[in-house]
Structures are given as C-alpha cells and as structure tokens.
Amino acid sequence: MRTDLRTNIKAIIARAYVRVVGANREPSWWLTETLLPILSTAAYVYVYKALKAPEEYTGFVILGGTMSAYWMHVLWGMAAQFYWEKEIGNLDLYMIAPISRMSILLGMASGGIFHATTRAVCIFLAGSLIFGVDFSIISFPKLFAVFVLTLVGLYGLGMLFSSLFMLYGREAWHGVTLLQEPVHLLSGFFFPVKNLGFAVASGASLIPLTLGLDAMRQLAFKTGAKSGFINVNLEIIALVVLSIFFLVLSKYAWDFMEKLGKKEGRLTLRWQ
Amino acid sequence: MAGFIKTKENLRTIKTAGRLGWAIESNWTEPFLFALYSIVRPIASSLILVVMYYVVTRGKTGLDLFAYIYVGNAFFMYVYNVLFGISWVIHDDREHYQMIRYIYISPIRMYYYLFGRGIAKMILTTVAVIITIAFGMLVLKIRIDLLAVNYPLLLFSVAVGIFIITCLGILLAGVSLITAHHSWALTEGIAGLFYLACGAIYPIDILPTWLQYLSKVLPLTYWLELVRRSILGKSMSTTLAGYSNFELVAIMAVTTLVLALFSHYIYRSIEYIARKHGKIDQLTNY
Numbered sequence: 001m002r003t004d005l006r007t008n009i010k011a012i013i014a015r016a017y018v019r020v021v022g023a024n025r026e027p028s029w030w031l032t033e034t035l036l037p038i039l040s041t042a043a044y045v046y047v048y049k050a051l052k053a054p055e056e057y058t059g060f061v062i063l064g065g066t067m068s069a070y071w072m073h074v075l076w077g078m079a080a081q082f083y084w085e086k087e088i089g090n091l092d093l094y095m096i097a098p099i100s101r102m103s104i105l106l107g108m109a110s111g112g113i114f115h116a117t118t119r120a121v122c123i124f125l126a127g128s129l130i131f132g133v134d135f136s137i138i139s140f141p142k143l144f145a146v147f148v149l150t151l152v153g154l155y156g157l158g159m160l161f162s163s164l165f166m167l168y169g170r171e172a173w174h175g176v177t178l179l180q181e182p183v184h185l186l187s188g189f190f191f192p193v194k195n196l197g198f199a200v201a202s203g204a205s206l207i208p209l210t211l212g213l214d215a216m217r218q219l220a221f222k223t224g225a226k227s228g229f230i231n232v233n234l235e236i237i238a239l240v241v242l243s244i245f246f247l248v249l250s251k252y253a254w255d256f257m258e259k260l261g262k263k264e265g266r267l268t269l270r271w272q
Numbered sequence: 273m274a275g276f277i278k279t280k281e282n283l284r285t286i287k288t289a290g291r292l293g294w295a296i297e298s299n300w301t302e303p304f305l306f307a308l309y310s311i312v313r314p315i316a317s318s319l320i321l322v323v324m325y326y327v328v329t330r331g332k333t334g335l336d337l338f339a340y341i342y343v344g345n346a347f348f349m350y351v352y353n354v355l356f357g358i359s360w361v362i363h364d365d366r367e368h369y370q371m372i373r374y375i376y377i378s379p380i381r382m383y384y385y386l387f388g389r390g391i392a393k394m395i396l397t398t399v400a401v402i403i404t405i406a407f408g409m410l411v412l413k414i415r416i417d418l419l420a421v422n423y424p425l426l427l428f429s430v431a432v433g434i435f436i437i438t439c440l441g442i443l444l445a446g447v448s449l450i451t452a453h454h455s456w457a458l459t460e461g462i463a464g465l466f467y468l469a470c471g472a473i474y475p476i477d478i479l480p481t482w483l484q485y486l487s488k489v490l491p492l493t494y495w496l497e498l499v500r501r502s503i504l505g506k507s508m509s510t511t512l513a514g515y516s517n518f519e520l521v522a523i524m525a526v527t528t529l530v531l532a533l534f535s536h537y538i539y540r541s542i543e544y545i546a547r548k549h550g551k552i553d554q555l556t557n558y
Contacts, residue, residue, distance in 0.1 A: 036461025043468040047321065050337070050474035051328040087368055170300035178309055181316040190320065191327045 008103040015107025019077070020114045033115060034122040041065030041123055044190050045131055056221045057191075059135065062127035063220065064189035066120045067213055070154055071183060073116035075176045078158030079165055081108055083172035091166070092268050101254045105162060109155040136222040142232060143219040149239035150212025156246030157208060163253035167266045188213060192227035201229050208242050211235040285380040289388025293357070296364075297392040314349055314400035315407055321345050321473060322412060339414045340500060340508045341473050346404040347499050348472040350397050350430075351437055351492065352463045357393030358386050358441025359459050362448040366553060373553040382543075386445055387438055394434055405503075416503060425517060426502035433495040436528050439535040446539035449546040452556035466492050475509035484511065491531055494524035 041061060048057040085091045094104055127133065137143060165172035186204040187193065193201045193214055204210045215235040218224040229235075261267040298306055325338055332338070365372040375385060408414040444459055451458070466472070469483060470492040476484055487493045488511075497512050498520050507513045515523070546552050 032457035032461055036457065036464060039461065039468045040464035043464065043473060044324070046468070046474050046478055047324060047341070048328065050341075050478050051325060053328040057328070174300055174309060178313060181313055181320065185316050185320045185323065191324050195323060195327050 007098060008100050011097070011099040011103040012107040012110065015104055016111030016114075019108070019111030033119045035126075037065070037069065037119055038123050038126045041068075041127055042130070045127070054223070055134065056223050058131050059128075059133040059221055060192070060217060060227075061190050062124060062131065062133050063216055064184075064213065065127060066124040067150070067209055067216075068184065068189055069119035069123060070113075070116045070151060071187075071189075071209060072180070073112050073119075074154055074158035074161070075179055077112040077116070078105075078108055078155065079161030079179075080172055080176045082162050082166040083168065086166070086267070087270055089268075089270070095258070095267060101258065102159075102251055105159040105250065105254070108162070109158065113151070113155070134222075135220050138219045138224075142236070143216060146212055146215040146219065146232070146236060146239065149236065149243055150208050150216075153208030153212070153239050153243040153246060156243055156250060159250035160246050160253050163250055163257050166254075166257050167261045167264075169269070183207060183209070186210070192217065192229070194227065194229040205229075205238065206242070208239055208246075211238050211242075215239075281379075282381060282384045285384040286388035286391070289385045290391035293361075293389040293392035294395070297396060310396055310400060311403055314346075314404045317349070318342065318345055318404050318407070336504075336506070336508060338412075339408075339416070339504055340475070342408050342412070342414055343405070343416075343500055343503055344472045344496050346401050346408070347430075347433070347496060348467065348470075349400055349404070350394070350433060351466055351472075352460075353393045353397040353400075354390055354434065354437040355441050355444065355463055356456075356459050358390040358438060359444035359448055360456065361386055361389045362445045363456070367555060370553070370555070376552055383442060383539075386442055390438060390441060417505075420505055422502040422505075425498060428521075429495060429498040429502060432524060432528065433492070433499070436491050436495060436531060439528075439532045443535040443538050446542040449542055450549075450551055466490065469493070470496055471509060471512075472496055475511070477509055477511050489527060491524050491527035494520045494527070498524065 041064075044061045044065070045058050048061060082091055085094065094101075128135070161176075165175065168175070184190070186196065186200065187207050187210040188196065188201070188204070189209075193204060193210055196204070201210070211229075212235075214229045215232045218228040218232050258267075300306075301309070321341055325341065329335070329338075362372065365375060376382070405416070409416050440462070444462065447458060469479070469487045470476075470490055471479075471487060476487040476493060479487060494512075497507060497509065498517065501507055501517060501520075512520070
C-alpha cells in the first residue's frame with residue numbers, strides 16, 4: 001500500500017493530538033498524574049531512611065520514580081493500546097486508513113510522552129525538593145544524551161510490545177500487568193542494578209531502562225560511579241544499538257502480526 | 273421474615289458476582305499460566321524491597337526490621353489488589369462489557385455486587401500472601417514461628433482488613449462512576465497514599481510528625497500493626513508499641529466505623545449525581 005509523507009505526518013499528529021488535547025476532557029488527570037504518583041515514590045525513600053542508607057539512595061529512588069512514569073506509560077499507553085483500540089472497535093479503522101502503521105505508533109509515542117513527562121517532572125521536582133536530593137552532574141551533555149536515548153529505546157520497545165499484543169485479548173492486559181513489578185526489580189529502578197549480579201544485570205540490559213538508569217546514576221551523583229554496572233560510554237553505545245534494534249524490530253513485528261491477524265480473523269475479535 | 277429473604281438475596285448476589293469475578297480473573301489463560309502469573313507478581317513485588325534491604329545491610333535478613341518490612345509488604349497486597357478489584361468493576365462493566373445498565377436494573381444491591389466481584393481478588397491475594405510469606409520463611413530465612421502465631425487475632429485482623437479495604441473500594445467505585453479512565457490512576461494513587469502513611473514497609477515513627485497524624489487516623493495503620501503482632505509477636509513502632517492489642521482493635525473498630533459511614537455517604541451521593549446526569553452507562557471510550 002502506497003502512503004505519502006504528508007498523510008503519515010498528519011496521522012502522527014492526529015494520534016498525538018488525542019493524547020495531548022483529548023486528555024483534558026477529564027481534568028482529574030492533573031491530580032492523578034502529578035501529585036498522587038509522588039506518594040509511592042516517597043514510600044521507597046522512607047524505606048531507605050528506615051534502613052539508614054547513604055543519602056544518595058534517596059536520589060536513586062527519585063530517579064527511579066521519575067523513569068517509572070515512562071515505563072508505566074510504555075506499558076499502558078503503548079503496549080496495551082491496540083488491545084484497547086480493538087475492544088473499542090478502532091483497530092480495523094487503522095488497518096483500512098491509507099497510512100503507515102509506524103506513523104500510528106509514532107503518534108502514540110509522541111503524544112504519550114507529554115503525559116509521561118508531566119508525571120515524571122512532578123515526581124522529580126517534588127521528590128528532589130521535599131527530600132533535598134543533592135545532584136552532582138558530571139556531564140550534562142552525556143546525561144541529556146542518555147536520557148533521550150533511553151526514551152527512544154524504551155518507546156521502541158513499547159512499539160514492539162504494542163505490535164505483539166495487538167492480537168491478544170485479556171492476555172495482553174494481564175501480560176502488561178505482569179511486566180510492571182518484575183521490570184522494576186530487574187532494571188534496578190530503586191537500587192544499583194549491579195547488586196543483582198553480572199548475569200542478571202546483563203540480561204536485564206535488554207530493557208533500555210536498565211542501562212539508562214545506571215548511566216544516569218553514574219552521571220548525576222557524586223558516588224554514582226562506584227555503584228555503576230559498566231562504563232557510561234559503553235552504556236551509551238548499547239542504548240544506541242537497542243534503540244535502532246527495537247525500532248526496526250517493531251516494524252517487522254507489526255507486519256507479521258497484521259498478516260497473522262488477517263489470516264486468523266483476530267483483528268476485530270473483541271471481549272476475549 | 274423479610275429480613276431473612278433480603279439476606280438470602282444479598283448472599284445470592286455475592287455468590288453470583290463472586291463466580292463472575294472469578295471467571296473474569298482466571299479464564300483468560302490456561303490454569304498453569306494463571307498459577308505462574310499469580311506467583312510471579314507478588315514475589316517480584318516483594319523482592320524489590322528485599323534487594324533494597326540487601327543493598328544497604330549487606331544481607332542481614334535475620335534482623336527484626338527485615339521481617340517487619342517483609343510481612344507488612346506481603347499483607348499490603350490486599351490493599352492494592354482488593355481496592356483495584358472492586359473499584360475497577362465499574363469501569364470494566366461500563367466500558368468493556370457494557371453491562372452496567374443491566375446490572376443496575378436487576379433486583380440486586382450494588383454494594384453486594386461490588387463486594388462479590390472483589391471476592392476473586394481476595395482469594396487470589398490470600399494465595400499470593402501465603403506464597404510470599406512461605407518464600408520469605410524458606411528462602412530468605414525470616415524467623416516466623418508458626419506455632420507461636422496468634423491465629424485468632426490474625427484471622428480477625430485479616431477479616432476486618434478486608435472489610436476496611438472493601439469500604440475504600442466502594443468509595444472509589446463511586447468516584448469511578450463520574451470519571452473516565454483516570455479511576456485506575458486514582459486507585460493507584462490512593463494505594464500509594466496508604467503505602468506511604470500506614471507504615472506498610474517501615475515503622476510510622478520515621479515519618480514527619482504531620483504525616484504521623486494522618487497515619488493515626490487511618491484504620492489500615494492499626495490493621496497492619498495487628499497483623500504483624502499476630503505473626504511476629506512484637507512491634508517495632510515506638511509510636512504504636514504503647515497500645516495493647518485490645519486498644520489497637522478498639523481504635524481500629526472506631527476508625528473503621530467512621531470510614532464505613534463516610535464511604536457509604538460518598539458512594540450514595542456520587543451515585544445519585546451519576547444517575548441524575550445520565551453517567552451510569554456513559555461510554556468514554558477509554
């Protein structure tokens with residue numbers, strides 16, 4: 001199917017528009033996406049305080065809580081999205097529309113980043129100010145590069161998940177639920193990932209957040225380098241590779257799952 | 273006689289809703305995968321705290337504080353799962369299955385329907401808690417003397433705890449009647465508030481004084497303390513250590529009564545607003 005660039009750009013904007021502007025149909029998200037997420041992050045801070053952990057661990061928790069916002073969005077705003085669309089009855093409309101499937105995914109990602117960033121910024125600012133976190137940025141350009149690459153890799157992974165979960169019913173929902181806590185554990189959201197051992201940390205490095213968080217800890221805290229898993233430069237290279245890998249893989253995954261869905265008649269199957 | 277018939281009808285509602293809830297929770301996959309899913313999630317959730325503890329203390333799991341954190345976190349699963357299980361029913365029945373109007377016009381009371389739908393989550397969470405505690409004892413070597421556990425107090429505390437969480441779930445279910453998909457985030461946020469303020473994973477003594485005032489009015493604080501005392505035989509919170517078990521039960525009863533009345537009032541008020549504005553069966557496409 002031929003698609004032109006202008007139509008695809010309009011599709012990206014349309015999918016992003018719904019997420020940015022449409023969300024204001026329900027203004028309660030200002031409370032639920034800003035103030036409330038800080039609370040569970042704060043609970044983990046107090047765990048470290050109860051254990052009399054070194055001060056930088058508070059910063060690790062705030063950083064982990066901040067990036068958790070993006071992980072939750074990748075799971076619920078990307079991975080499970082086509083499950084929701086199929087349940088509502090929109091998925092077949094996407095298939096019929098003369099647009100590239102990647103433009104749908106890119107639109108979802110770019111629009112969703114707005115909400116995820118709102119949540120992340122609130123957790124970061126409130127957490128840093130309330131708990132007096134002391135950041136010592138070693139290299140701001142590297143830190144920014146790590147952050148951007150982590151998000152690109154993460155949303156590439158999200159695009160892959162959304163392609164894979166497209167044809168599933170409630171297994172998609174439960175599969176996404178299952179990915180929450182185990183990834184929080186394996187990626188070292190609230191502690192340096194090297195404490196899980198080299199083998200586990202290496203396996204977990206397939207998730208861009210693992211290396212991203214580790215690099216951010218090394219670049220943002222005085223004692224970060226001591227708790228690092230591998231060298232920051234290696235982690236940056238790995239994040240570049242992962243980003244490209246997941247973006248390319250998501251394209252092939254979508255094509256495969258779309259063909260499979262059409263063959264098995266599952267694109268319009270609801271309430272499973 | 274009328275009272276007896278009503279009770280019988282309400283029990284039937286709970287039973288039918290319970291069977292429906294169990295079917296929804298479990299029939300999405302094969303039994304083996306469902307069992308694996310039910311085990312992996314709670315263990316992973318507990319292991320986050322275990323690793324955090326290990327990182328700081330270099331693996332000293334024999335300390336009382338570790339048992340305190342672990343047991344509190346295990347039982348806190350009731351809060352999140354049952355809260356979510358009950359409040360999400362409104363969204364599920366309204367948006368996904370589009371059956372809520374038929375439930376509303378059937379001769380049942382919504383309270384009992386919501387409670388019945390939450391039973392599946394209660395059962396699953398009970399299994400998860402048992403698995404988590406067993407994991408803690410067998411793998412992490414947490415010292416729990418099964419012969420020394422105060423089982424009557426434990427069973428009573430768990431039953432009251434489930435009632436407390438049911439009241440909270442019904443309150444949030446009411447809020448869900450007039451919101452779109454943000455009811456999920458609200459449930460997560462409220463659970464986060466309790467996680468922070470109720471001393472689930474640390475003694476409330478380390479909280480700032482203003483937050484401790486909040487802790488002391490929440491029934492879940494006393495619930496968790498009673499559960500820990502019944503299992504571990506001791507308290508680690510200097511704030512709560514001064515209360516006897518009987519005093520904790522009395523405070524929990526009073527705060528629970530206040531919560532139950534508040535939950536009932538809020539739910540009925542919001543339900544009235546939802547009916548008045550035609551929102552009971554609104555489709556928000558979320």
